[in-house]
Amino acid sequence: MLSADPLAKKPRSVHARYHQKAIRKATPLRRTLAVLGLQAAFLVAAFAMTGSPARSAGAAESSLTPVGAAATSEGVRTFMQTVAHDVTQDGPLAWLKFFDTGPQFFMAVNGQLAFPNAAAADKGTRDFARTINNIELTWGNDLRVDPLTTELAVVAASWREIQVDKAGHRVKEAGYFTGLAEYRGGRWRFRNAHWSTPASPAR
Numbered sequence: 581m582l583s584a585d586p587l588a589k590k591p592r593s594v595h596a597r598y599h600q601k602a603i604r605k606a607t608p609l610r611r612t613l614a615v616l617g618l619q620a621a622f623l624v625a626a627f628a629m630t631g632s633p634a635r636s637a638g639a640a641e642s643s644l645t646p647v648g649a650a651a652t653s654e655g656v657r658t659f660m661q662t663v664a665h666d667v668t669q670d671g672p673l674a675w676l677k678f679f680d681t682g683p684q685f686f687m688a689v690n691g692q693l694a695f696p697n698a699a700a701a702d703k704g705t706r707d708f709a710r711t712i713n714n715i716e717l718t719w720g721n722d723l724r725v726d727p728l729t730t731e732l733a734v735v736a737a738s739w740r741e742i743q744v745d746k747a748g749h750r751v752k753e754a755g756y757f758t759g760l761a762e763y764r765g766g767r768w769r770f771r772n773a774h775w776s777t778p779a780s781p782a783r
Contacts, residue, residue, distance in 0.1 A: 648727070652725070652730055653727050656725045656733045659678075659761060660735060667715060668716045671709055672705055673709045675705050676706075679702075680698060680771045685701060687773045689776070690775070690777060713746050713748070715744070717740075718741070719737045719739055720738030723735070723737040731763040731764065734760055738754070739756070754777065756776050757776075758773070759774065
């Protein structure tokens, strides 16, 4: 890592000393312009040595190759289909396989924080599972995957769900889902998620 001031420990160059003499002999206006020009030169040199933020961001973005992006997208699409299949087949408890177990996990529903962490998601999911007899989850054909790296991707899709509770009541819901999927430990999981349903028409 470069020091905060890479020029601080270096002696002045002949070129720099020449500019200093010229500045002392110049008129006040020219002296001001010369100082600004010298400062600009130092800034350009510093950016050239340390690298600008824009350049660093561009380098990070270009690290995801088209092949890597395609592989990530395919992996996440397969993951989403597995989620819908397992939740439909095994019920709400199947979600626990797909939620990140780390402290960074959270889930929001209709703009409100439902689960602030993985522990809350585990408890809430288990409590909900005790009230449900059957559930059917389907993603829409508008599934979108935005690969960020080979291990992270934003996913979004419309969804439809049919729930049948222990009393036999049937409830249909539909809305839109967004989440951040992360590949870790050999499989994909949701690092966070947000479910939303259409707002009721204003009266």
